[in-house]
Amino acid sequence: MVYKSYEEFNLEVTDEVKSCFRKIIEGLGEDSLREGLQKTPERAAKAMMFLTQGYSQDAASIIKSAIFKEDYNEMVIVKDIELYSLCEHHMLPFFGKAHIAYIPDGQIVGLSKLPRVVDVFARRLQVQERLTHDILECINENLKPRGVAVVIEASHMCMMMRGVQKQNSVTTTSGFRGAFKNIETRNEFLKLISSDLG
Template sequence: MKIDATNQLMDEDEIDGYQKIDRYNSGKIQRIASHYSDILSEMGEDPSREGLLKTPERVAKALQFLTHGYDMKPDEILRSAMFKEDYSQMVVVKDIEVYSMCEHHMLPFFGKAHIAYIPNGHIVGLSKIPRVVDAFSRRLQVQERLTNEIRDCIHNTLDPAGVAVVIECRHLCMSMRGAQKQNSVTTTSAFTGEFVNEKTRAEFLRLITANLS
C-alpha cells in the first residue's frame, strides 16, 4: 500500500489499465465518522463503549467502499479492452453479481445482472462487462436507473448492433422494513437495437434462463 498526494490509501497494482479502488480518503473518513458518533448517540447508544469505539470509522470506510463507483469511469473501462473483430453474433454474460445501495433508504439491494450485446466491428474483454456493472452499482442507486445506465454505457461506447440488460434483485428496504416481504424479487430490463426485435430478445431470454452446464 502507499499514500498518494491526496492522502488516499491505494494498492500498488493497477488492474486492467485503471487503478484499483480499494482506497480511503482520511479526511472524508474523519468527517463521516464524526457524524456517525452523533447518530449513535441519537439512537440511544453510547459511542464511547468498547464495542462501538471504532464503529463510526468502520461505517465511514464501508460507505466509501460501497460507493466507490463514483470514482470509476465505466466508458474508460470498456475502451481499455476493445478489439476489432469480425464477429456479429450475440455475446452473453449472465449471473453477474450485483451489490448496490438504495438511494431512498441507504439499505442494500443485491442480485444478478444478465447482459448481452451484438458486436458491430468491436468486441470487449469479457471481464469489463462485470466491471461496468460494479462501476454503476457501487453508487446510491435505484434499480431502474442502474439498468438504463449499464445499457447506455455499453451502447454508446461499443456502438454495437444491440444491447440487452436484465437485472434481478432483492431489496432490503422491502424485506427489512416497509412491506416486509422477504421473498419478493424485482426484475428490470432495457434493450437497444436488435434486441428490440421480439425474436432476438426471446433468444437472449432463453439463454439467460438455460442451464448449460
C-alpha cells in the same frame, strides 16, 4: 482503470464522515464511547466509502480500454454477474445478478469489462431502474454494437427488513437497444438466460 482495495480506502476516510456516523449512533440513543462502539464510526465510514467507490470511477474508460476489432456478429452474453448496491431511498443494500448481451458491429469488448461496468454503477446510491439504464447506455454508447440487452434481478433489503417485509420478493428490470428491439432477438436472449430467471 485501477480498482482500489478496501485498505486503500481506509486512508481516505474523512473526519466529517466519521462524525456523521457518530451522531447517528448517538441520535439512536446509544453511547458512542462504549467499548463496542468506539471504533464503529470509523469502520462505518470506511465501509460506506468502499460501497460508494463508483462515484470516483469512469465506466466509459473501462469499456474503451479493451475494445478489439473482430469480425463476429452473433450474440455475446455474460450472465449471472453478481451485484451489490445501496438503495438511495433508505441506504439499505439490494443485491442480485445482472445478465448482459450485445451483438457486435465490427468490435468486441474484453469480457471482464462488463462485470466491472456493473460494479461501477452499482457502487453508488442507486435505484434498480437507473442501474439497468446506466449499464445499458454505457455499453451502447462506448462499444457501439448492433444491440444491447440488460436484465437485472435483485432483492431489496428495504422491502425485506422494513416496510412490507416480504423476504422472498425479487425485482426484475430490463432494457433493450438496437437489434434487441426485435422480438425474436429479444426472445432468444431471454430464453438463453431463462434458467436464471425462474
